[in-house]
Amino acid sequence: MKNSAPIRVFLVEDSLVALTILKRILASSLEVDVVGTAPNGVEALERIPAAQPQVICTDLHMPKMDGLELTRRIMTDYPRPILVISTSVNTQEDSRNVFKLLQAGALDVFPKPNIDSLSDYEHIKHELINRIKVLAGVTVFTRHTSRTATVEPRTHPVSPKKKPEPFSPKPVSNSQFSIRNSPSLPKIVAIGASTGGPQALYAILKQLPANFPVPILCVQHISEGFLQGLVDWLAAECFLRVTIAQPGEFPKPGTVYFAPERQHLQLDTQGRLSTISTPAVSGHRPSVTALFQAVATCYPRSAVGILLTGMGRDGADGLQAIAQAGGTTIAQDEQTCVVFGMPKEAIALGAAQHILAIGEIAPMLLNRICYINSRHS
Missing domain, CATH: 3.40.50.2300 (Response regulator)
Known part of the structure; x- marks a missing residue:
């Protein structure tokens, strides 16, 4: 050959x-x-x-x-x-x-x-x-036309289907939403991402209001030294508070907590944030699966797990743990992933209850957790 x-x-x-x-x-x-x-x-x-x-x-x-x-x-x-x-x-x-x-x-x-x-x-x-x-192996396209790149990638494109134009999230205000009150509603959101994750996270978080009523925990695989930059960028672009998780803090609504570099993000028996330096899980530390499993244990039946674009299979087993505990699970669809690896593995396991385009994930969260005021519809 x-x-x-x-x-x-x-x-x-x-x-x-x-x-x-x-x-x-x-x-x-x-x-x-x-x-x-x-x-x-x-x-x-x-x-x-x-x-x-x-x-x-x-x-x-x-x-x-x-x-x-x-x-x-x-x-x-x-x-x-x-x-x-x-x-x-x-x-x-x-x-x-x-x-x-x-x-x-x-x-x-x-x-x-x-x-x-x-x-x-x-x-x-x-x-x-x-x-x-x-x-x-990634297919890219212009920002102002639907023309795709003229040079064929060396490997097969990550998705065999034509990728859509970049999603441009629309910012929202607190006045567009009111909070649901029900013991059966989700109480925490956990998100995992790798290659293409910063853009996907931006697309989701930009659409959520500052009074989003539950905390969001995130693991993003990223080169060492860049995590603080990611946090600063998202904090400047989104209504939510964005920070790196500190051990001992109770997760607060309207706040996005990122796992620190080289540490797994966990929850202790009291529901407080915990960071540990135990061995890598699924080849990663921090690991998406480690976070999802902790969330499934601490918030059975009331967690939402979201697995976004990325290479490998980190997060697939963790998403399955959330589903088996009675939570809600979402995988990003193939067409809007930069790399359709982690979500693909979760889908293959049967762990993803919903397979959504990146632009559909935040609206689903809002519909599950907030009422959309009719005067803004």
């Missing part, structure tokens, strides 16, 4: 040191071919058409044209899967800007390797190349 052609990758990076390290890492793999580089967005736009890349890797901060404007231009004129390779920033403004690239159409973020990090070279190489391989 003839080997598949290597994935064509274009690098946009103004730091010569970082560019050299990235090229060295990618050159070590027969599965990847660096077909071009550029030191800024302006030159990248000039060179990309001739290079015909399948995946574009870009930094955030660059002269002449930064990564955010470049991403917008690529997604409008020349749509390709984009991986943001950036330092894990410490300022709130920079951390939000990294995730604005995802909002603009980039698919994932990865920490920029430096000389100090090369002691972990094999791990970085494995993670970066694996991330590129996943993105190479």
Whole structure:
């Protein structure tokens, strides 16, 4: 059998040191071919058409044209899967800007390797190349037309069906909703996501009002150093309070709690948040399955579990645990997933009671938990 052609990758990076390290890492793999580089967005736009890349890797901060404007231009004129390779920033403004690239159409973020990090070279190489391989199989499209990318992905698209245009959530106000009162209604929502998760979470959380009457617990698989940026971005974009979970706190309504980096998010016997560093579950820490199982135990018959886009099967067994405990379970549908892996595994188990497009998930939560005031209908 003839080997598949290597994935064509274009690098946009103004730091010569970082560019050299990235090229060295990618050159070590027969599965990847660096077909071009550029030191800024302006030159990248000039060179990309001739290079015909399948995946574009870009930094955030660059002269002449930064990564955010470049991403917008690529997604409008020349749509390709984009991986943001950036330092894990410490300022709130920079951390939000990294995730604005995802909002603009980039698919994932990865920490920029430096000389100090090369002691972990094999791990970085494995993670970066694996991330590129996943993105190479994703079908992307323009932001303003239905035209799909003109270059066929190296692997089969994650979904064989044409993907819809990006979902643009409509923000809501508290006045549109009143709270239901019933002991049988859900008392907590748990969400798990991986690749494509930040965009999917944004699409859901943006539609929920500040007075959403139950807490939301989240596990997002994300490169180390980027979690705070994700939290800051969502907090700035949504009405809900968004924070990283702190042990000992009782989950509050209208608040989104993210599992900390390298720790599972759990609930103790009193229903308080707990974080633990026990071994990985389903290959991950934090693990979606670990969270879902804890929620199923603490909130039998009154939890909603939502499994979003991502590679692998983390969360599938946990979603089944919520269903078996009498809760409500939702899996994102294939057409709106960036990677239809985790939801697919849950569906195969029979764990998903509802299979919904990303734009349908928040309305279902609102209809289950809140009354929609008729004057706003």
